[in-house]
Amino acid sequence: MEMTRNKHKIALFTNLQGDISSLLKSAVSLAQIINGEIEVLNVTKPTAVIGKENQLSAMRTLNREYIQTEKRMKNILSPIIDNYGVAIHYSSTFGNIRNEIDRYLHENDPDIIVLGRHKSKHFNTAENRVINFVLSVFKGPVLIVPHDKGLEPGRKIGIGSLNCSEGIFGSSFTEELFQHSNSPLKSFNIGESSNFIPKTAGSEGRKTINFVFDLNENTVNNLPVYLSISNIDLLLLDGGNKEKEDLSRLLNIYDKVRKSDINIMITGEKQTHYNFNTTLKIA
Numbered sequence: 001m002e003m004t005r006n007k008h009k010i011a012l013f014t015n016l017q018g019d020i021s022s023l024l025k026s027a028v029s030l031a032q033i034i035n036g037e038i039e040v041l042n043v044t045k046p047t048a049v050i051g052k053e054n055q056l057s058a059m060r061t062l063n064r065e066y067i068q069t070e071k072r073m074k075n076i077l078s079p080i081i082d083n084y085g086v087a088i089h090y091s092s093t094f095g096n097i098r099n100e101i102d103r104y105l106h107e108n109d110p111d112i113i114v115l116g117r118h119k120s121k122h123f124n125t126a127e128n129r130v131i132n133f134v135l136s137v138f139k140g141p142v143l144i145v146p147h148d149k150g151l152e153p154g155r156k157i158g159i160g161s162l163n164c165s166e167g168i169f170g171s172s173f174t175e176e177l178f179q180h181s182n183s184p185l186k187s188f189n190i191g192e193s194s195n196f197i198p199k200t201a202g203s204e205g206r207k208t209i210n211f212v213f214d215l216n217e218n219t220v221n222n223l224p225v226y227l228s229i230s231n232i233d234l235l236l237l238d239g240g241n242k243e244k245e246d247l248s249r250l251l252n253i254y255d256k257v258r259k260s261d262i263n264i265m266i267t268g269e270k271q272t273h274y275n276f277n278t279t280l281k282i283a
Helices: 020-035 055-084 097-108 126-137 168-170 170-179 217-228 245-258
Strands: 007-015 036-044 088-094 112-117 142-146 157-162 185-191 208-214 233-238 262-266
Touching: 020 036, 020 055, 020 112, 020 142, 020 170, 036 055, 036 097, 055 088, 097 126, 112 126, 126 142, 126 245, 157 208, 168 170, 168 262, 185 217, 208 245, 217 245, 233 245, 245 262
Parallel strands: 007 036, 007 112, 036 088, 112 142, 157 185, 157 233, 185 208, 233 262
Antiparallel strands: 142 262
């Protein structure tokens, strides 16, 4: 079923491991804010389903797994659709998750991507490698949702930003977000404080509370704590133009804040992702 083009296309990627209700509700909340439709893509590794089977037996196993996955997906999505009245389409496939995401982006050209994350002490997990990959190939906004504290549909949100340029606040996308904010923007800035002049309001007269920190080890280590106690539901990170240098900077900043329990929105320059060539090596 094709999605109408007069709405933002929100793509949610999952492998259906564990509870994805927080991820789905966050996508629904975003869809309500920006008038969007959601498409869920579930990707399963064939090796997670089949063992040392012959080809015929393997195909039977995959077909059985596909049917079971479709039933499970329907059972998960039906109450969400009924409760919130947001259109959600879904599809399932078997394959390498990065290859399937890349194929999906080429064929569907979504406007926004939603991904989930768990707390981890290590950046080089399979989950974070997928996030790393998506940021390297997709130029639009990416919402990264913590496992147990996503956005709640129908509720206004507290918005913060970290080292964001004033330019990202002028887009229609961020303006839609701010229309659903329940408090002034909380702007966190880390750097040479002597060179930073805080603004008292955004470009549209938006109220802003500025927090300026010197760049040192103590500030960096305590950043997740500062964010978690600031009543922020959504933290904006400046995605820049996602060229190689900016992408490395972005991943470095994300690595510092991902341990907090805050939803992270990485802004982006919306273009067809396959016009962008990256040399970043993905583990």
